[in-house]
Structures are given as structure tokens and as C-alpha cells.
Amino acid sequence: MSILLTASESASAGSMIPLILMYVVVFGVFFYFVLYRPQKKEQKKTSAMLSTLEIGDCVLTTSGFYGIVIDITDDTVIVEFGNNKNCRIPMQKSAIVQVEKADAEAPADTKKK
Helix, strand or coil: CHHHHHHHHHHHHHHHHHHHHHHHHHHHHHHHHHHHHHHHHHHHHHHHHHHCCCCCCEEEECCCCEEEEEEECCCEEEEEECCCCCEEEEEEHHHEEEEECHHHHHHHHHHHC
16 A cells, blocks of 8 residues: 555656746746846847947936036046036946937027028
8 A cells, every 4th residue: 555655656746847847937938028138128228329429418327417428438438517517527338327419409400490
């Protein structure tokens, strides 16, 4: 009798492995589409935005300040804040959240005339 019980217990444990494997695959696919893929899309969007950054562009920083880019190096930019033109702060490109092109304002002025 005990031989039959141990045989049935080992058979039920063996049938659990595909079920557990299926759950692991389902959770893996879920995490890919919910976490990893949107993050990669956001990184591509941010890197494309920063690659088009030019001198004279108006930027919004992570701290909420608007400024104008006056110099660009590989990983840093110098941003000028305020109207008095005396506040120039070097910062990393990763601190820039939004870029407004300086050329976008010029066509709006020509349409008014």
C-alpha cells in the first residue's frame, strides 16, 4: 500500500513542473511588455531628443527651471537662466527633460506679418 502512495506522490510532483514553468513564462512575458519594453521606448525617445539638442534651444531641467543652452560638450551643457544673462550653470545632459527648438518660434513670427 505504501508503494502505491509513494508512486502517486512522485507522479503528482512531476506533473507540477510544467505548471510552474508555464507560470514563470507567463510572468516573464508580462514583465517584458509592462516594464522593460516601455522603458526602452522612453530611453530611445530621450536619447533622440538629446541628440538633436543645439545651442539656443530652450530647455526644461529636472528641477523645473527653464533656460537657454549656450554651450554643449559630450555629456554636459551650459544653460543660461533668467533675463539678466548672468546665471550660467553647467549640468549633465541627463538633467534635461524637455527641449523646445529655437527655430520653432521663428516661423510663428513670420506668420504674423
